[in-house]
Amino acid sequence: MMEDNVMIGLEIHAYLNTKSKLFCSCGTKVEEAEPNSLCCPLCLGHPGSKPVLNEKAVELAIKIGYALNCEINKDFFFSRKTYFYPDMSANYQITQYEVPVCGKGSLKLNDGKKIGITRAHLEADPAALTHPDGIGKSSHTLIDYNRSGMPLIEMVTDPDLISAKEAREFLRTLENILSYLDVLKPNTTMKVDCNISINGGNRVEIKNVSGFAAAEKALNYELARQKQDVRAGKKIEQHTRMFNADTGKTIEARKKETEEDYGYIFDPDLVSVSMGAGELQRIKEDMPELPQQKSIRFQKSHGINEYDATVLCSEKALGDLFESLVDKYADAKITAKLLTRELLAILNHDSLEFADVKLDVNKLFDLIVLSKEGKVSDKNVKQAMINYISGDKSSPKEYLEKNNMLISEEIDLNEVVAKIFEENSNAIDEYKNGNEKVMNFLAGLVMRETKGAVSPTKVQELLKLKLEK
Amino acid sequence: MVEVKVDKALVKKVAKNARLELSEAELEKFTPQLKEVILDSFNLLDEIDADEEPSFQPIKQQNKLRKDEVKPSLTQDEALANVNVMLRDRGYIKGPKSL
């Protein structure tokens, strides 16, 4: 069976982390405001109002460009994209057309594959629409212009993605990099337009999908839908679809008789921007450490391996947690293992995101110290973590102490081993007959007897001694 | 040279893009008028070459940026002051539907 040639490109919109809007000095805390209370004449499209560009938005956009390895167009300007819609306060959007602030770039996925970035640019957000009786059923719309003029960065990828899963991974990686930069408005989701075509067929656009999980679902559904259509002999036409998050399906958007012609002009109320070399250098130097650099530093300074380092840096907060632990002189290798193996395994198992769990640095630190001192077996570390995250959530150290799961100095290992041998007298004979598995069997018994509160290494040593006697 | 046929169809199409619904009488009246402007005036620019930089404004300026500072917005009442009372709804502005 021939593999389908899938091409997916994404257009991602995200809010920039500025105090004021893109072209006016209204505040950006729209989530806290009453409708139409964070507006000025410009936000409302009042005749006579004029735009003035926010320097911070430019700086953040350029930082994003550097992080995505983009060519920065040091000379850029803004255009008017004219189209009519109830959420448009001027029925034109101020955006970038011919020369975006960031040109071609790329982003590397974890497996090393490079995804091309076509461009990234600044544009103003329209207003928010509410349909009082639900979309499609309302007889009118309610408009709130607080969002009008909010600063957006639009990032466009080349159609290099080949699956829904890869698209999701791309989005995750992108979000991670941007979180390192601290350029996006906190507590907001990225909106994604997905462009997809199969086997060189026409491009279908799925508009305005909110969040990565939804993007993956939408793409999976659409791919399946298109394949079904093709098998049934139908031709895929170029068109736009909307994704319904509740049903998980994509639906064809209302087809317009005439395609909107945006009639771009240079915005005559604004002048062009020309970034000086000095200015660009300053912005570059002001960039925080990015995931790749951080990973290399972790490997060098803390001696952990590349795989662990990459995993730790794939989520900023996880890497930060690692650093706060090693800063307290927690053993780097043990910490890395705890976070990348135990912790992530538990999260995967319970379908949780790292952001969903509240972890106390000190409690983890205590556990790591115990492990370093040889006072707890790996198995019990795992148990304690499971309990900490999904059980009664008590601190791992407390849990281990309460349940006698610490390697106790008081336990007379010799006595326990002697007891086990007594109960399994034919063991020695079987071992001498060549059954080496006996060792592990006996070790297991010892561990069970002591509830794991002994050092596994010591057990092995002692058993070997006795068996070889 | 751009070949352009300025007829009623074109005028109607452009008008629609601009959300203008022209009456038949308007279409009849405007089409020859617009044709005259486009063909006898606008098309004159075909006569000359111009590889100069486009002029955004008559005097070139660059880098007019403002500090990222917040200034007071209009109050909700001020924002809605120009909205017909019948189009105000609990602080929202009532508008036509999109689907």
Added chain:
Amino acid sequence: MVLKETLKYFAEQARNDFSAAEENLHKIILELKASENKGLNYIETYDEENVRAQLAQLKSREKKGRLFGVPITVKDAICVKGVESKAGSKILAGYKPQFDATVITKLKEEGAIILAKTTQDEFGFGTFSTNTEKVPKNPFDNERSCGGSSGGPAGFTAYTSRYHGALGESTGGSIACPSSFCGVTSLTPTYGLVSRYGLIDYANSMDKVGSVGRNIDDASLLLEIISGKDEKDSTNLGEEFIADEGPTQKVAIIKDFFDNCDDSVKKVVQAKIDKMKEFIQVDEIELPLNIKYSLAAYYIIATSEASTNLAKLSGLRYGKQSDPEGKHFDEYFSEIRSESFTEEAKRRIILGTFARMSGFRDAYYLKAMKVRTKLINEFKSAFSKYDLLLTPTMPIVAPKFDAIEQLTPLQNYAMDLCTVPANLAGLPHASCNAGMHNGLPVGLMAIAPHLGEPRLYSFGRIMEMK
């Protein structure tokens, strides 16, 4: 009654004796009302209560200001907070801005009284102020046009016998044209000298607020006050104008413009120039590119920008609104727009939308933007040789209204041939009365290089010499 003094003189009187301000205001209000009763239509909006309140506030105010007590009328497109500002259009009926235009703030700071909003062509679309409901009538002959689009400002300035100043707005010549037809003096500044914050847009890369007065001193005083830095307008130059002497020694008439004017106009202008030859050297120059291509480039760029500016006027948030219940937005927008714009507005929206549409954008909009640079360079070259360039302001004297009705749109546009080039290039220009023809004023226009306003002041002084 002929006023012998300037606004500067009057303001000083008023600062020393408030009753001078009261008396002047009282009398101008009577004249305003008389003009309305006669159906002369200079006034779009007049709010007596508001005006009297301004006067009262002036009385108790500490800082008096350079325009203390001076009544100023303001073209309707300039936003005055809380006062209906429609730019001559039905679609903005009821729009009361939440802010003053910067020029208004500046006037108020200097103690001026904002007397009324004056009539104009809708959004500035026109040369005769006929594209609007209230059509102003020429004070010299009520059956003739005041010119446009600032017909109201110039008409009222010519009409009143009281101390007064007016603000107009020019995109393609809308201050100079009516000044010429109404026999008054005007200054249209360098693009960017005066803030456009609060000006309802026609073509943002060409709009300028300017001054109209009885003489060059008055027009200059007004321009001094309204010019200057404004961070709220990204295209503002951050420069000021001070009425001072500037070089006017070497001057040239633009022959191509002159030759395209009516004989009546040529005669009056030539006579005036001949008299001035006593003081200045007057050569001839040709601007072959401008005469041929300026109108086309202007109308392409102006309508392109205007069509985007007017897109926001769709029956939401302010101005004319209707009931959206059950209507799809295309329907709602189209209805209100189609029933509220004048024919000329519709034509210009269509021309501008066409010029920037895909498939036509390169050949029209982008080409015109490049041609503009070329045309500006032609002027710059001329200014390397001359201090000022001269031309009749308009090719005709004020026409009768029924003659205007016979013109096609293109013939209308062609009337702008003398004023458009300077306006497209953002060059400052002054229009002063050069004389009369059969009782109708003829204007002479001087064009200076960018920020060459002082030369215009000097030129105006020369024009006014007996």
